[in-house]
Amino acid sequence: MALGREELDRPTRGLALSGLSAGLDIGFGPLFMLVLLSVAAGVWGEPTLRLVTGAIYSVGFVFVVLSGTELFTEHTTLAVLPVLNGDAGVADLGRLWGVVYATNIVGGMAFAVGMVVFGPAYGIIEPSAFARLARPLVSHSALPTFFAAVLAGWLMGLLSWMVTSVEGSMARIALVVAVTTIIGFGHLPHSIAGNVEVFAGLVASSAITVPDYVRFLGLATVGNVVGGTIFVALLKYGYVTSGLTE
Template identity: 55%
Template sequence: MPAATIRQTIPPVSDSETDGATEQMTSRSVLDSLLESGLHEMNRERSGLLLSGVSAGLDIGFGPLMMAVVLTLSPGGFGDLTTELLLASVYSIGFMFVILGRSELFTEHTTLAVIPVLDRQASFKQLGRLWGLVYVGNLVGGLLFTLLVILLMPELGVVDPQSFETIALKLVDHDLPWLFVGGVFAGWLMGLLAWLVTAAQDTTARILLVLIVTGTIGLLHLPHSIAGNVEVLFGLLVSPAITLTDYAGFLVLATLGNAFGGAVFVALLKYGHVVRGAE
């Protein structure tokens, strides 16, 4: 039964049940907001979705760039606590630009765009259209950002090309099953972020949520298909240690893992518990 129908049949809540119902009402409110946002994005023009995806792909590149700057300037490296925390913090910068700037990010839509399909207000064809346009836009934006930085890098003077190789190897130097499973966790966290940001009441709370959630992805070095696209592209273009096969394998498995994690562990489970809890 669609959530809209269920909400119409909910009986009044007695005073004795108020405390227990408050949290559930908040969850329904969040679900409604996500449902409305998802439907809005599905109905946007192709060009608007594609350009928004390109914008997100460009903006998110600042995270990997700042990671390379930190690795270049820091006396430590991966494994050093201070450096790891700094890297996780600057990794979040690109996500802040994208999420607070309301650009379209594929990994957010592994939850956001799935909810209207679960609610039977959108089709899988519409979901595929949205995912395809946003995903392609994100990849194109990431490629453009990477090429711009490669051109500017000699004049920047604060980035060692070796740093890009180090960051890329941290993502591709794994067995293929790990890339998928790690991608599931990254997609799970990004879907959870979409839910939490919608529930947050102010900009400060949203900034903290983005910092905590995406910083966790950075600290664990989980494969995020869009930010990781930029990280591995940097390595591919500046280092012979990163091959096109490494890049393709990372992108395919990280994308599949991200989609599975956001769709199943957030969209499906949270939609199910809110709708069933309302019955």
């Protein structure tokens, strides 16, 4: 709760720079996934390729969590706790969410454009890999996409909750890799990492359209907020405070 209060008190400029950095850094996961898809597609079997790309997906999250930059899906849990406890207002939460979310998205879009421009030119990404990576995130109807996003937000909320109680870099890395590999392997919609994947597909391929991107981002964002806020923040706060009052 103290960590959430500290983040809510941070100046807007600091939040924006940190959020921009996180949006850029998380792009390394999709980048390495695209490289692997370009090299191993047609060589590895689909189960192996999916498992390894799921593990590589975690790289960007490791960079973000260990560097301490601001990721929106962490704050759907941590920043809610001081509000529930009456130590901060809804306006404080709205400022934090708004600044971090917007700068995460802008940073991710910039990274995605860089991948599309330089990846194929440098010979490390096949152009067809962009649509292949993005398609699983935009190919489902609204309700399944939303519920999958709730699961992703739930997992990220658990991660943000647990990582504050883990000491040592190796333990934190292991925790981040374990949780985010599940998200990557399941193609669960994460609004910030998925923004990089789908926006790159939009820029690189006609197979991904603007409505596809807008629909994905909206469903993923709302689902992530519901998962992190209701299934982690509210429940954890409820049982912690109940334990204190017994």
